[in-house]
Amino acid sequence: MADQDQPQEGANVVNIQAPHLPAVPQAQVQADEPSPGTAREEIPSTSGETARAQRMKGSTDAKLALKDFPCPVYEVVPSPSGKCRRKGYGKTTKGKKIVYSKKFINYFNERTWEQTKVNITENYKLQNLSEPDFEVNPQLRKVSRFYLGEMAPKVAEYNIKSEFTVKANEQKVGKPISLDELVKQLTNKRYTRIALIGQPGCGKTTILKRLAQILLVVNELVQQAQVSHGSFSLSKKIKKMKRCFKFIHHLNIKDIPILKGTSRDEAISPCELLFGKIASRLSSQDKEEGYEWLHENQSKTILFLDGLDQATWSLLGKHNKMKYTDKSSTATSMYNLLTGNLFPRMTIVISSREHRLASLPSELRPQFITALAGLARDDIKRLFIAIMGDGGEKAWEKLTMQSPALIPLSSVPLFLIFNAIGCKNNPDTMTGIMLQILHIFMRSDHTHEKNQIENKLRKLMLMSFEGTKDRRVIFTIHDLEKVELDPNDVHDFIIKVPGKNMFNQHLMEGDHLMFFSHQILQEVLSALYISNMDSTAFRAFIETEMDYDHWAVVRHFLSGIILNPDIESSLIANLSSGARQDEKIRFVREFLTSKSSQKMKSCHRLDLFGTLYEANDTELIHSCIKEINFKFESITTVGMHAMSSVMRRCNQLDIVCLCGCSLNDELVHILTSNLKGSCLKLNELDVSFNDTLGAAGFGELGIVVSQCHVEVFSAADCYLTTEGMKAFKENTRNAKIKLLDLSMNDISRLKDEGLSTISEIVYQCQVEKLGMRRCYPNLDQLERFKASIADIGVYLYD
Known part of the structure; x- marks a missing residue:
């Protein structure tokens, strides 16, 4: 006779006690009983849920972590391999298992091939940009001391980007590595958790896709990859690399479904989370055999996860351990995956902004970190000329002659695109480029109600200003509510050109944690907000705030908005009608004149030159x-x-x-x-x-x-x-x-x-x-x- 405490085969039970947590005392459970008259959910004795799981229903995993109550894990006992799965079916033979798992493997390899094709000009066709017939990747640097202060932000999330202002120390962090070396590290079984980090728009998504494509080609995993092996842009070292992967999966983290896991109905297994929800065309048996193959062949599997900083679930706090067949919340499943409790021999490559990686506890930290360090100057030139198409050489010559200060900004791939689009309108400063980008949005077909859009942008300006003042780049729904914006309003803000999306990317991303798709958007909106202050508030800001280092990029923009005569007033008037008042012009000039006569560090004096360039005030420059x-x-x-x-x-x-x-x-x-x-x-x-x-x-x-x-x-x-x-x-x-x-x-x-x-x-x-x-x-x-x-x-x- 079976023991009554032993679960029946295939039944769902809750893992009652986490390895690192004490059991919940019975007295504590009783203390949470509802008061008389309160509706109470009946708890069936055979439900398999613990009292703790019942108490947690309706809570989010973020709150649970805060209360030191991790999400429960619902144990699923899988059917032993070879046993009858459904009535009328016999044992699954080894040959059939291979067929089922092969369908699973082929499905995801082919999906990855399609998902990771890169076309950097796909969303800019109406801007007459051309797709280059060659690949250009950002420079790479191995950062071995990231968590020892080499790169990880210590306190403030706001971090001035070196391309946009002069820093005291421009010393390159880490050690330069080639793309070949990075690919080699992916095959190095010493490292199973690898991270690519960099600022927004630096090319993390593109290079992650290219890495997946390279491995598909090298390992000849799909038919198209086998055909491409001879013509694909690969070095001799990569082509000679031994085949070590049979399964390559690429997934955007923001597309991962969110389940709270506070009840069995809101729980999901890690395999279903990462694979099952995507593979709707596969049968249950294909998936089940595929999951088992993954478990048995972890070292032959690599998972690319793009955008950890876009995750809306929390990895912080306590999380129960689980098996790959168990069910829990999205956060618990991802925690177990990234800590290596699940699939420890599977290689996982994640991309993220620096601040999100810096906040990870020790057990979640990747073993190998590579930073994207911007495009090299020669690559900037090649890429700019190529995407401009006919007349690219002349456009580059014009840029170097009229707007040389924009060239280092173009080391950020996203800003290179901005430059290419703005080049047709002749702005020669960073301020001019960014105002052109915002102006295109203002006149797009998306803005049916112009006044309403302007009003929403002004509210975003206030939020940007408050965030920059607090040295933050992360915003919450509460921040939006403070400026009377609905999250849906923000998600609708897609920058467009007339007739088509200008960017297939929201101005802000995420649900619960949000940030601008590039920090420079936050900075230009902050500058527009300041420029629209009344004279008293504006003067107070100039005298008390403007000199602080975290306003450096905003200072450039503000000087351009207030002083630069080459920037058309129409680009400013809609968003900052009071920007060019005589008093404000005088305040900014007096500030810059005073700064030029002071003794200061070389980095601050050079940054002053950058501000004067954006101002483009000939009389001011000559006097300073x-x-x-x-x-x-x-x-x-x-x-x-x-x-x-x-x-x-x-x-x-x-x-x-x-x-x-x-x-x-x-x-x-x-x-x-x-x-x-x-x-x-x-x-x-x-x-x-x-x-x-x-x-x-x-x-x-x-x-x-x-x-x-x-x-x-x-x-x-x-x-x-x-x-x-x-x-x-x-x-x-x-x-x-x-x-x-x-x-x-x-x-x-x-x-x-x-x-x-x-x-x-x-x-x-x-x-x-x-x-x-x-x-x-x-x-x-x-x-x-x-x-x-x-x-x-x-x-x-x-």
């Missing part, structure tokens, strides 16, 4: 910038863009001192590119004590000297080489240099050929004074050099 001095201070690529973009708008500068700034050929190339076509005249350029310029850097400096009519050029202690001098000579051409200071450079590196090149420069540029102090030539070299310049009339001091 007379000379530029960053002697022995670090300059980043974004900082160089900010500085040189303002330089191009100056007519005359007395001195630009960049000595001891760790200049290299990349930084000097940015300077040269941004000054191309400008009317700047520069009296003195000092690049002394930069020993990493190289020949390419000196060649670029020759262009600056020639174009800007530099009269005094100093390159003391710059590790001069013959190649560097030849490159400089090549590009200075007919420049006239009054003073050329090459002191403290070891002449032994130049030898006779290098000294001969210097004499040619002296002759070519009509140098009046030549500094050669502490260059230590030997006597024979010195005599030959003096003889070579004897007829030129140059004054040599050494």
Whole structure:
């Protein structure tokens, strides 16, 4: 006779006690009895639910976690393999099991192939953008110290993005890795939980899809992948990689169904959650055999989960452990999956924004983290030209000539698309681009009731401002209710162009936790809100708030909205009718003028240049910038863009001192590119004590000297080489240099050929004074050099 406590085969029972939780005392259960007269649900003795599960009905798992009551787990005892499943059926033979599981495997591999096809211009066809015939991926960096402060936000979720403002330290975190290395790590059984992190719009979704496609091709899992093996864009290393996966599944986390698990009817098994709800075409037996195959072949399975930061269920708090056949809430199932309690040998790759990953408790943290670090400059150019189609080369030339400050922003793929769309309307600042994007939304066919849409956007501006003020990028339904917005109103906000969706993406995403699809939207809406304040509130903000670092990007936008004369008033009027009042213009000008006269860190001064560029106020720039001095201070690529973009708008500068700034050929190339076509005249350029310029850097400096009519050029202690001098000579051409200071450079590196090149420069540029102090030539070299310049009339001091 069977034990009465032993469940019958196939019956559902509740796992009464979690491994890490104490049992609920009976007295506590009784204390929760309903009061007389209260409706009470009858609890059948054979229901299999514990008293705790009954008490939890109607609660959400977030509340349960808060009360230290995890969602219950409803145990399901599966039918033993080979036993009768339904009346009239015999045992399932091994051959049939293979057939059923094969149908399951093929279904999901083929689905993944279709789901992961990438077309980056699919939603922009009416904008005449072209799909590139090549792949460009963001740079990748392995971040091994993410949870030791290398990248994870400590307190504030709001984090200024380095592409949009100058930071004190632009040091790249982590170690660069190639796409080949990342694919190799996916096959490394040492790591079964892997994460891709990055800011919104950085390409996480695209690269996750491409990784899935690569593995489908390498493992030849679907017919199309087998055909594509020869033509697919794969490196030799990847093509030679051994086949280690038989099942590849890609799933958007926001598409995972939400079940609370507070009763058996609201519970779901992990397999049904991840696979069953999708595979409606498969029979129950196909699924059941497929689940069993997954359990037995975990190491041959890889699961791609896109968008952990979009999950509306909580992984925090306590969660019961469960088996893959059990049922519980979505949160409990995902917790067990990510901790490795379920399918520990299955490889799981998740993508997320940094802040969501940073909040994970230790048992949920991935073993291997890769950060997306933006597109490389050459890739930006290739991709921009390709998506612009015909005339792409001319469009790129126009962008580099008129709007060079927008190029580093385009390292974020989403902003590159913004740039391409805005390029047709000629905005040359970040403010102009983003106002164009909002303006397209305002006039789209979605906005039947223009006044209503404007009103909703103004409410979003207030919410954005309050969030940025609190240094938050995460918003809740309560935040929406405070500004009298319904969540459905927000979800309807899809940016469009006339006649078609401009983005197949909501302006905000998520249900219970929401955030803008890109942080820059929050920042531009914050700036619009500030610009529309009454004069008293506006002045108070300028005097008390505007100088704080977390307003840096908003400060750029605000200056552009208030001051930039090239931005059409019509782009601002609908959303900020009071932006360009004379008083507000005066307040912003006074603020920026005062800032320019203060002593500050180099990063803050460079950020001021970025603000002045967005303002595009010629009179203000000329009054604030007379000379530029960053002697022995670090300059980043974004900082160089900010500085040189303002330089191009100056007519005359007395001195630009960049000595001891760790200049290299990349930084000097940015300077040269941004000054191309400008009317700047520069009296003195000092690049002394930069020993990493190289020949390419000196060649670029020759262009600056020639174009800007530099009269005094100093390159003391710059590790001069013959190649560097030849490159400089090549590009200075007919420049006239009054003073050329090459002191403290070891002449032994130049030898006779290098000294001969210097004499040619002296002759070519009509140098009046030549500094050669502490260059230590030997006597024979010195005599030959003096003889070579004897007829030129140059004054040599050494």
